[in-house]
Amino acid sequence: MKRTSLAGDSCPVARALDVFGDWWSLLIIRDASLGRRRFGEFQASLGLAKNILTTRLRTLVERGILKTVPASDGSAYQEYVLTPKGHGIFPILVALRQWTEEFDEHPDEIATIMVDRAKGKPVKKLALLSQDGRVLSATDTTLKLRPAKRARRLATA
Amino acid sequence: MKRTSLAGDSCPVARALDVFGDWWSLLIIRDASLGRRRFGEFQASLGLAKNILTTRLRTLVERGILKTVPASDGSAYQEYVLTPKGHGIFPILVALRQWTEEFDEHPDEIATIMVDRAKGKPVKKLALLSQDGRVLSATDTTLKLRPAKRARRLATA
DNA sequence: CTTGTGTGGTTGCAATATTAAACCGAATGC
DNA sequence: GCATTCGGTTTAATATTGCAACCACACAAG
Secondary structure (H helix, E strand, C coil): CCCCCCCCCCCHHHHHHHHHCCCCHHHHHHHHHCCCCCHHHHHHHHCCCHHHHHHHHHHHHHCCCEEEECCCCCCCCCEEEECHHHHCCHHHHHHHHHHHHHHCCCHHHCCEEEEECCCCCECCCCECECCCCCECCHHHEEEEECCCCCCCCCCCC | CCCCCCCCCCCHHHHHHHHHCCCCHHHHHHHHHCCCCCHHHHHHHHCCCHHHHHHHHHHHHHCCCEEEECCCCCCCCCEEEECHHHHCCHHHHHHHHHHHHHHCCCHHHCCEEEEECCCCCECCCCECECCCCCECCHHHEEEEECCCCCCCCCCCC
16 A cells, blocks of 8 residues: 655645645644644544554654643643644645535534634635735636746856 | 544534545645546546546545536546536645645745736735734634524524 | 552554556547 | 557555554552
8 A cells, every 4th residue: 555655746735735634634733723732632532543643643743743842731741732834734724614614515513613813703714815915716826837946156157 | 444434523624624635635636726637637647546546536526526527628538627616625725835835844846836827926825814804823713613503584482 | 659540652453445457348549 | 440548447465544452651549
């Protein structure tokens, strides 16, 4: 089987999926962003096998999404918290949430809505904007080859 | 293995992952949003086993992400194109792309950048806005229980 | 200090998914 | 008509997941 690795892929979507594109990682990250920190909290919340949770936490730490912190409630156990790189996944969670809110067949089964903490009102949909502020749809965008980074301070001739 | 189904979960993130959260589906959707339509195009582009591609395409069709259209270049084969529900996944792809662009250890390996088709300039980062237009970070948001939909036209007393 | 319990894992084994490769019929191309 | 491509299906080998049992350590009570 050997899940083909996407780490060397040139597509940024594939590269992201290589890091947290498996069945559980994003749910662990979601839980972490909701404030869960302990092994037992994740296990109880997600209901996954403990050995799987162990390996997922380990690779998420290896990849810089989570870090372990020595303690928090005084006990000698460790906790798992998001790094900045892990917090950066937040917009992806929002996008997933909003897709379900818009397209799910049984939206009545969705338990929660995301609100602006200050006002308590639902957030707006994520919008993709151009540099001059227009809202862009998929068809308004295209991909360009990334310009090669020019070598600094090295003469090209 | 029996991947535990997330379809009945009350979390919208989990529900989305249940639909296209496996190793290949999002990459197929990415390819479809780039205009690929044929079985062979997907297989060549992704390099996955053909039987897996077969089952993935079938479940994506079942779940309303893709639909088969009878032909397009006159040949008697069928093609796979995104439904509106499938096109709705676009912001998720953008969010994944932007996460890699911001946090990947080897950003020089990313081949493409997403640009505004009209102007050719890079798009801005997805922003989460409140109803009154403030940009929200993860800590500016919280989750609230979804208010139950009240039955229409039925007196509550 | 000894027993008991909860936390945070590890280890086996059975079940399942992925892969690569062979095979195959129908549709095209020549 | 003949070879090739397209779009799969089948098969066997291999990898991953899930479940359950086990285990070590920390901590608390006595």
